[in-house]
Amino acid sequence: MCGFGGFLGSGCERNAGLDTLGRMAAAMVRRGPDEEGCWLGEDGVIGLAHRRLSVVGLGAQGRQPMTSVSGRFVIAYNGEIYNHPELRRKLEGFCSHFVGSSDTEVLLAAVEAWGLEVTLGRCVGMFAFALWDRAERSLYLCRDRFGEKPLYYGWQGDSFLFASDLAALRAHPGFRGGIDRAALALLAARNCIPAPLTIHPGIAKLEPGTVVTLSRRNGHWQQSRLAYWSTVEAATRAAAEPFRGSEPEAVAIAHDLLRESVRNQMVAEVPLGAFLSGGIDSSTIVALMQSVAAVPVRSFTIGFADSSYDESAHAARVAAHLGTAHSECRLEAADALALIPQLPTYYSEPFADASQLPTILVSRVARGDVTVALSGDGGDEIFGGYNRYIWTEPLWRRLGCLPDWIRKLLGQTLLAASPSTWDAVLGRLIAVRQPGEKLHKLATLLTADSPRDAYRRIASFWGGGNPVLGATSAELPFQRGGDPWSGRHSFTESMMLADTVNYLPDDILVKIDRAAMGVSLETRAPFLDHRLFEFLWSLPLAYRIGPRGGKQILRDILDRYVPRKLVERPKSGFALPIHDWLRGPLRDWGESLLDESRLRREGYFDPVTVRQAWGEHLSGRRNRQYELWSILMFQSWQEAWQR
Secondary structure, eight states: OEEEEEEESSOOOHHHHHHHHHHHHHTTTTTOBSEEEEEEOTTSSEEEEEEEOOSSSOSGGGOSSEEOTTSSEEEEEEEEETTHHHHHHHHTTTOOOOOSOOHHHHHHHHHHHHOHHHHHHHOOEEEEEEEEETTTTEEEEEEOSSOOSOOEEEEETTEEEEESSHHHHHTSTTOOOOOOHHHHHHHHHHSSOOTTOOSSTTOEEOOTTEEEEEEEETTEEEEEEEEOOOHHHHHHHHHHSOOOSOHHHHHHHHHHHHHHHHHHHTOOSSOEEEEOOSSHHHHHHHHHHHHHOSSOOEEEEEEESSTTTOOHHHHHHHHHHHTOEEEEEEEOHHHHHHHGGGHHHHOSSOOOOTTHHHHHHHHHHHHTTOSEEEOOTTHHHHHTOSTHHHHHHHHHHHHTTSOHHHHHHHHHHHHHSOHHHHHHHHTTTSOOSSHHHHHHHHHHHHTOSSHHHHHHHHTOSSTTOOOBTTOOOOSOSOOTTSOTTSSSSOHHHHHHHHIIIIIIIIIIHHHHHHHHHTTTOEEEOTTOOHHHHHHHTTSOHHHHSBTTBSOHHHHHHHHTTSOGGGTOSOOOOSOOOHHHHHHTTTHHHHHHHTOHHHHHHHOSBOHHHHHHHHHHHHHTSSOOHHHHHHHHHHHHHHHHHOO
């Protein structure tokens, strides 16, 4: 795993260009602490910088930027091509000049032999890279299918900049910065900034499954783009050729595909382990790892003093059953609280999924023993694990039978009492955590106009009162690579696709990549093998979401390895009691960032809206944790990066 960056322009003096590349590389040192490399084209038009975390091909033969055997291509690359041994064997007829064991060398040879688009179609892995074609004088920026690895790019004056991290772009002397208010509105609404937007105007995120090309034509750099793989289109094609076998046969095939994905992702020349929370996703990954490993797998979890958020006992029981070499680190609230001021150094773009905190903490624990860790990320989106996949569509069908005025009246009635009031009324009657918040979510659903609108309301915060000043909309800019709501899929399937297209790459994968790379740990997600994804989408939805709830196939796979009683429990997520901390030890920190005079002076947020939410939260009338955390994370980021 690595970090890379570079620039394209009209040319620069060699010493100045290499100095700039060195500063860009230094800004990504935690992504690649083992080695630095810089390459500047002969005319100074193109420069590539690289920081290396050595995982495969540890010797000098794996150094980057790397030039192809013919000298035509130069690459700076971040990721892992898991099927590179297979590709190497296929390429031996074309290229007999392999000198090392790195997948970077294989990637370059494949491009020379097959061309870029064919190579991308044959690669199985996670990656982002910049490829310079010296013959055509063209730059290619490429990103993997699901968006596991990041890539930022854009023109800043006369320079086209690109990098794995915004911090590297800021190290270039031509970087301008600024705040994109549309992106800020989306941060407030979704707790992350969806691609292609970034917090800075003029800088974009490359979308998953996409190639951007810059070529010199008629004295100007011309930009084009190619979507070589689309989540929505792949799912639609798979559904058009449905699997005809039984559910047990489907489970057997999914098991084999996932086990092979795990096996391929366990290849490393450095110590390797896995995160284990004791839930279905991580337990399945660790179980499959242990089934193909010759020695006990190293597994890692963290425990917390608050039993409501502590899953370490569940993880320990699963680890004991599987026979892993398990490590547990018990952390106090003070450990998490001390981390909060450091978050902008991990997330160089504002990011507000509060589970970033435990993700960083467990990554720190794992990095003490291993360089690579497998995770269960993507399991909910791929196998259908979120609760909304179970209850939203049936509820929508029932609500659709009611006249609009009745639905709106019912919604207003539910909103008339605060969540804390509903908690007090219902807390002793039903065994549901935070029933008041769930009823308020239901109230937003009652006023939705369509399934798409219903999903938007469920997946967004602040409702109709986004607090960002000067932003006209908090809608997603567009659907990438096809529209999940085109009508070709059911309501539930459309939600699953929308989450895979947006929530997975923009939130879940950003969270894990920045958290782990912040401590120089490579993470891998076996669920995100596109062949597994395509097979699952050829199955009836009932195979994925059935009588046992979501992730039915995954549960059936795990049954082969772990007794059901060890993992079957209500879904809790990976969280900390942020809502309580904001009323207690984080109150002064929050008050300073949300100070009314400060908000008015900076001019990004409506002080009345923000202060009202802060007051509601402090009083306990409502839990406004999610809305407030996005504002707090932006304010904290601004202090660190906008000086």
